[in-house]
Amino acid sequence: MNIKHSExxxxxxxxxxxxxxxPKDIATDIIFVGDQDxxxxxxxxxxxxxxxxxxxxxxxxxxxxxxxRLSVISTGIGPDNIDIVLNELDALVNxxxxxRQIKEKHTALNIVRIGTSGSLQTDIPVDSFLLSSHAxxxxxxxxxxxxxxxxxxxxxxxxxxxxxxxSKKCEPLVIANGEKLAKKIASNITFKGITATAxxxxxxxxxxxxxxxxxxxLNSKIDSFNYKxxxxxxxxxxxxxxxxxxxLLGHNAVSMNAIIANRANGTFSxxxxxxxxxxxxxxxxxxxx
Ligand code: R1P
Numbered sequence: 001m002n003i004k005h006s007e008x009x010x011x012x013x014x015x016x017x018x019x020x021x022x023p024k025d026i027a028t029d030i031i032f033v034g035d036q037d038x039x040x041x042x043x044x045x046x047x048x049x050x051x052x053x054x055x056x057x058x059x060x061x062x063x064x065x066x067x068x069r070l071s072v073i074s075t076g077i078g079p080d081n082i083d084i085v086l087n088e089l090d091a092l093v094n095x096x097x098x099x100r101q102i103k104e105k106h107t108a109l110n111i112v113r114i115g116t117s118g119s120l121q122t123d124i125p126v127d128s129f130l131l132s133s134h135a136x137x138x139x140x141x142x143x144x145x146x147x148x149x150x151x152x153x154x155x156x157x158x159x160x161x162x163x164x165x166x167s168k169k170c171e172p173l174v175i176a177n178g179e180k181l182a183k184k185i186a187s188n189i190t191f192k193g194i195t196a197t198a199x200x201x202x203x204x205x206x207x208x209x210x211x212x213x214x215x216x217x218l219n220s221k222i223d224s225f226n227y228k229x230x231x232x233x234x235x236x237x238x239x240x241x242x243x244x245x246x247x248l249l250g251h252n253a254v255s256m257n258a259i260i261a262n263r264a265n266g267t268f269s270x271x272x273x274x275x276x277x278x279x280x281x282x283x284x285x286x287x288x289x
Contacts, residue, residue: 002100014097016088019073020055023092027062027069029287030089032113032242036074042114042280043072058085066288075238079141079199082241090249109251110181114283116276117195117236117257118205119264120223124191124233126262126269129279131186132177132195132255136232137240139199140170150175150247155227163221166214175243178252185254185286193233195255196222197240205235206263223264234259256283 009017016022031042036059043049049063057076062069075085091097093107117130124130134152136159152174159165159172174194186192198204203211206219215221222232239255246253258279260272269275 003095008091008095008097008100010097016091016097018055018084019058019060019088019092020053021060021088021092023097025051025053025060025062025071026089026092027071028093028107029068029070029110030112031070031072031283031287032075032085032111032115032238033072034075034077034115034238036076038114038276039072039074041277042284045281045284046070057081065284068288070287077201078237079139079197079241082238082245083141086242086245086249086251090251094249106250110178111242111246111251111253112181112185112283112287113238113242113253113255114276114279115236115238115255115257116260116272117234118261119234119259120196120219121193121231121233122262122264124193124259124262126259126267127271127275128191128259129189129282130191130193130195130234130257130259131182132234132239132243132257133182133192134177134194134230135175135240135243135255136194136196137173137175137244138170138196139204139237139240141199141241142173142175142244143170145244145248147173147244147248150244152176155230158227159225162225163215163218169214173240173244175240175247177243177254178246181252182254184289185256185283187286190256191233191259194230195239195257196232196235198235198237201237219263235263
């Protein structure tokens with residue numbers, strides 16, 4: 001079956017709609033960053049660069065780092081952007097854009113997010129690295145897909161009960177990382193834990209400026225959640241969407257977080273640029289190890 005022009009949208013040069021990429025432009029090992037200015041901070045380490053493009057917040061650069069071909073893509077902020085990035089990257093490798101048919105041979109991408117995040121636990125300080133063992137989706141984007149096979153119903157029900165989760169909000173989902181890739185990237189300096197992925201920065205992450213929250217105790221209930229020694233360590237805005245869509249589409253994904261804030265004790269890194277730079281170098285070297 002040919003996928004219709006209204007569903008798989010291509011630009012006049014045949015590139016995929018938002019990312020502005022042709023299949024030849026990307027490597028199968030891909031780094032996601034949120035901020036488009038962070039792309040150059042990663043590729044500054046490359047031996048050579050063979051391609052770069054940008055459309056809206058989606059900037060992509062492909063090159064060689066220590067002999068390995070890598071692409072770095074900025075996703076912007078939030079799970080809605082991840083829906084675009086993951087579906088379009090998957091289309092580049094698993095759909096023939098000319099015939100508009102799904103390829104018989106599946107290609108799996110290795111995706112590592114290098115992001116920033118706020119810790120929820122006092123013993124995970126600012127300026128540390130955290131690898132997300134699981135993602136807790138509290139934003140709802142993934143419920144547009146058939147998620148039953150990637151969910152963890154017991155942990156999700158325990159979370160719903162523990163937080164007295166409002167039924168007016170989307171149902172929480174727990175999704176695991178790509179285990180093999182995670183083993184490669186982890187080390188004795190990376191904290192591990194469940195990363196909660198919110199669909200906003202203020203209310204959805206329990207921040208109050210002028211608007212009262214639906215549940216003002218939610219963050220402390222998230223902090224104290226413990227399911228068989230799994231605890232929620234940090235909050236950000238992309239990991240669950242990356243883990244969920246990667247699992248559904250057959251890709252391997254790991255999310256690395258530079259902890260720049262500690263929400264539990266109210267501290268913020270004195271030099272967030274340095275911890276992000278350190279995480280970039282650490283992750284690049286783990287990818288090529
Ligand atoms: C919010 O300021 C943004 O920062 C975090 C959040 O996930 C959100 O995207 O990550 P990045 O620094 O990777 O964008």
